[in-house]
Amino acid sequence: MKTHIFFGNNVKFLRVRQKRTQENLAESLSMTRSKLNCIETGQTKSPSVEDLLKFSAHFKMSLDTLIKIDLSKLGELKLRELEAGNDVYIKGGNLRVLAITVDKENNENVEYVPIKTKAGYRSGYNDPEYIAKLPKYSLPNVPKQGTYRIFPTVGDSMLPIPENSDVxxxxxxxxxxIKPNTPCIIILKDQQDFVFKLLTFQKDKTLTxxxxxxxxxxxxxxATDVLEIWEFHSFSSQNFPEPVSDFSVLYREIQALKTTIEKNQKI
Known part of the structure; x- marks a missing residue:
């Protein structure tokens, strides 16, 4: 299986993002412009370890990221996180490459993953061509910061959120x-359906x-069985919510009575 090396392309990509010339960057790295040009164009197949470390330190990115990841395929938010020094390879994790699509104004779309494509999503979730074929929406009240996606849910495990909601x-x-008991959509490797649960990340690298x-x-x-996690933002449903149960009403009345008693005790 052929291994793709993106180092030279990534160096050029990051240099252009910084709006620096080859001569200017080469000077900062204490190397000649011709050497930098050879690295960027792939003429230098095996840069020295010293040079590799120079690039890693300058761009605040691990060698794994600079060599293995095609940075030009990442979204703007992820690139900014990397450029800020938040490289999960440096933290000892694995970089999850998120494929996204953008509109004509370069704003990220909100893709919808239909039920019929759930099985295919697990194999195509990081494939730009697959993601590009998903239905796209521009939703109101969705923050510009972050990447959002819509997943249909099935079952009644998250009632009172109605069955067959779009999350x-x-x-x-x-x-x-992730804070304990955060509602999330979890994409698991070996499970056909998406899981919508309250998620807690444990210290032993398991998820409850x-x-x-x-x-x-x-x-x-x-954690190794998880492909992606999407924190709950909102949901829509064509089903009318279930009425409040008698137990819920009784519980609220008990809580109200408890509060009243506590206030009277303080008087």
């Missing part, structure tokens, strides 16, 4: 920043998945 999620890059519906028991999956 809009925000892409999560750093899973360690919990349903809002108490009839479903929580369970644990390995």
């Amino acid at each position: 809009t999620g925000k892409y999560v890059e750093n899973w360690h920043n 998945l919990k349903s809002l519906n108490p009839t479903y028991q929580p369970y644990t999956v390995l």
Whole structure:
């Protein structure tokens, strides 16, 4: 299997993003312009370790990222995170490459993943050509910062959110920043359907998945079995919400009574 090396193209791509000439960058790296040109054009197949480390330090990116990842295919948000020094390879993780599409104004689209394409999504989630074929929407009230995608849900495990809702999620890059019991869409390697659960990231690199519906028991999956995580942003549904149960009304009345008693005790 052929290994793709993106180092030279990435160096040129990042230099152009910084609006620097070859001569200017070469001077900062203490090398000749001709050497830099040979690296960018691929004429130098095996740059020295010293030179590789120079580029890594200058761009604040790990060698894994500079060599293995085609940076030109990443979204603007991800590029800014890398340029700010937030490279997950440096933190000891694996870089999850997110394929996106943009509109004519270079704004990211919100793609919709239909039910019939769920099985294919697991194999094409990081393929720009596959993502480009998904339906695209421009939604109101979606922040410009971040990448969003819409996933249809099935089942009643997250009631009172109705069955067959369309959940809009925000892409999560750093899973360690997820707060306990955060509602998320989780894409698992070996599971055909998408999972919509309350997610808690554990210290042993497992994820606990919990349903809002108490009839479903929580369970644990390995972080290595997870392809993507999308934090809940909003949902839409054609189903009218279930009426509030008598138990819910009783619970609220008990809580209100408890609050009243506590206030009277303080008087």
